[in-house]
Amino acid sequence: MRAWTLWTLCITPALAGCVFTRDAIKLPSENAVTRDQLVIHSDASLSGEQPLIDELSALRHEVAAKLQLPPSEQPVHLYLFDAADRFDSFVQREHPDFPNRRAFFVAEGGFLKVYACRGARIAEDLRHEVTHGYLHASVPQLPLWLDEGLAEYFEVPPAQRGLNKPHVTLLLQRWQDRQWAPDLARLEQLRSSRDMTQQDYAESWAWVHFSLESNTPRREWLCRYLASLQKEERVPPLSSLLATIEPDAAQALVEHLRGL
């Protein structure tokens, strides 16, 4: 059931005017563009979407290079809805237990799929969800916190090098108010995105940013950990590895955030 739990908790507009129908909702299919792994399906023409397609194509290489993962050839299908009411009806029919969202990723039946509705934040939404697709094509058994932390890292425009300022502000404020302290072992216990708060997303992002952007040894141990997840069936949680190689990681994470 894990595939059904892989969705984003991006804040979405209120779903006013949702229509539930007994008829199957037709997926966008009039136009299709394939770019490497990514297959984009849309009813509207995609000829004006070249910058977005280029960006999502480049994202594949960014993810692979940053994480030292061999790119997979497994297709990631992106269904791009034009109208919010049709997208909402589709979600209500196919995934009625999902909360409101603008976009989501599912791995089901051996297929990797992203569903999204065009809107003001479509580029950010797609960088997040398509990252899930690329990651799952290479490392299907990602821990939830790492899956979401990496998607949050790659959802910001590439020039920001994964820096998500709202997450930094949230975490430092709560740390100063003694309402939060880094606890990777607690994050590792989360089994469903439903159970993740905004703070959990922010902390997941923080562990990823700390690992990838603070120094080379940390980036190397995260890449080694991902390689282990890719090749081995049973991999201990990262927190147990950190307890050995960097026992003061929680404090170092706070210092990293304060330096951003």
Ligand SMILES: [Zn+2]
């Ligand atoms: Zn996500």
